[in-house]
Amino acid sequence: MKNFTYAHPRDIPSALGTVARPGGAFIAGGTTLIDVWKLGAFPASELVDINELSLRGIEASPSGLKLGALERMSDVGSHPDVVKNYPVVSQALLLSASPQIRNMASMGGNLLQRPRSISYRNPDPDQRDGPSRFDAIFGVTPRSAAVHPSDLAVALMVLDASVRMQGPQGERVLKLSEFYQPPQKNLNFFTLAPDELITSLEAAVPFARRSAYVKIRDRASYQFAVVSAAVALDLDGGNIREARVAGGGVGTIPWRFPQVEAALKGQAASLQTFQSAVADIGQGAVTHSQNAFKVELLKRTITRALIQAQEIV
Ligand SMILES: Cc1cc2nc3c(=O)[nH]c(=O)nc-3n(C[C@H](O)[C@H](O)[C@H](O)COP(=O)(O)OP(=O)(O)OC[C@H]3O[C@@H](n4cnc5c(N)ncnc54)[C@H](O)[C@@H]3O)c2cc1C
Structure with missing residues (x-):
């Protein structure tokens, strides 16, 4: 049994104040945090439950996407406007985890989930993973070759999405491409201070209606990606005006492929x-x-x- 204190603040300033104490950590759905915490790989002694904060809302019109950090994977994935206008997001979410986990798991927690590898889940800092078929092929550093596990993050990469954060110094907004960095000196791969709160995820891509997520995995459900792809296409008749392409299961962070996007641009869609x-x-x-x-x-x-x-009409 690990001793811990539990706080459930009602507003963001109290949440930020409480999490700043030694051992403080936010908890949303708890579907990742409790795992790694029980293993001893997440040194939290004060859990700050953020579920009573006003971090809800799903806006998914053709002109923009805004997801509150506490929205659940199942609610976002099955929201009619997300299904219609952002199929890549809906598909990535509904192909993730299990229905029970999706009912609990939040948008913010999803982006911050730890890789499913020994080095991220063993309290001994010297434990390293041996070579495996799941290893990343891009963004590999001397510190880690573990793939980033989030499907949602790969979908958001093609939408060039941003993460809105609130901390003691105020608010800041970072593109997902800046938010994630391959792990260098330690196993950290995101740009978020321990006392910063993700408040929402946002994107504006006018052609997101023509987008898709394909996930290849060892088992047809309840399994992480071996490889996945998120794409969005802007078509002018049969020609590609613009394309967005990202991959999952291949990078230590969600990986975008600008060279593929450039090769597609201006070509016939075939x-x-x-x-x-x-x-x-x-x-x-x-x-x-x-x-x-x-x-x-x-x-x-x-x-x-x-x-x-391409086949979306
Ligand atoms: C068996 C299993 C299978 C899974 N399969 C998949 C899969 O196929 N694809 C996939 O993408 N994911 C998968 N997941 C991961 C799942 O999606 C994540 O566990 C979930 O999204 C985490 O969200 P949460 O709200 O439960 O986060 P929590 O566990 O509550 O928190 C996770 C981390 O985020 C921090 N945090 C949470 N919210 C905020 C916030 N707003 N601001 C700042 N910090 C915050 C917490 O402090 C913690 O460090 C799987 C998980 C399990 C257990």
């Missing part, structure tokens, strides 16, 4: 275009004998997602 755009995606990948298959799998997963997005 299988041949899609295959040729991903042909060199393995350049720069760090692979070993167990995870090298991910390069080919990634090409095929992105191609499938692009076809899926």
Whole structure:
């Protein structure tokens, strides 16, 4: 039994004040925190339950997406406006975890979930993962090759989404591409101070209606991605005006592919275009004998997602 204190503040200033105490940590759905905390890999002694804070709201019109940090995965994933205007987000969420976990798990907690690897889940800081077929092929650092597990974060990458945060110094907004950084000196991979609160996730991509998420996993449900792809296409008739492409299960952080996006831009939307755009995606990948298959799998997963997005009427 681990001793801890439990606070449930009613407003953001009290929550920020309480979490700033030694051992303070926010808890939302608790579906990740309790796991790692029980293992001893998350040194919290004061849990600050944020569920009574006003961090709700789902806005998903064609002109913009705004998700309160406490909205649950199931509510966002099945919201009619998200399904219609942001299919990539809805699909990524509904292909995640299990219905029970999705009912509990929040938007903010999802982005902050720890990788499912020994080094992130063992209290001994010297414990490292051995090479495995799940290892990342992009953003690998001497500190970690563990893949980032969030499906939602990959979907939000193609929407160029931002994270809104509130801390003792006030509010700040960071693009997801700045929020996540491959782990360098320690196992930290996001730009969030321990006493900062995520308040919402926001995006504005006018062509998000034509977007898709494809997830390849070892089992058809309740399983993390071996490889996944999120795409969004802006079509002008049969031509690609703009494309967004990101991958999951391949990076130590959600990984965007600007070179694939550039290769797609201005081309006819066809299988041949899609295959040729991903042909060199393995350049720069760090692979070993167990995870090298991910390069080919990634090409095929992105191609499938692009076809899926193209077929949206
Ligand atoms: C068996 C299993 C299978 C899963 N499968 C998948 C999957 O396929 N795909 C996938 O994407 N995910 C999967 N997950 C992960 C799941 O999505 C996360 O556990 C969940 O989204 C975390 O949200 P939460 O609200 O429960 O976070 P919590 O556990 O409450 O918190 C997680 C972390 O975020 C911090 N935190 C929470 N909210 C905030 C906030 N607003 N501001 C600042 N810090 C905050 C907490 O302090 C903690 O460090 C799985 C989890 C389990 C247990």
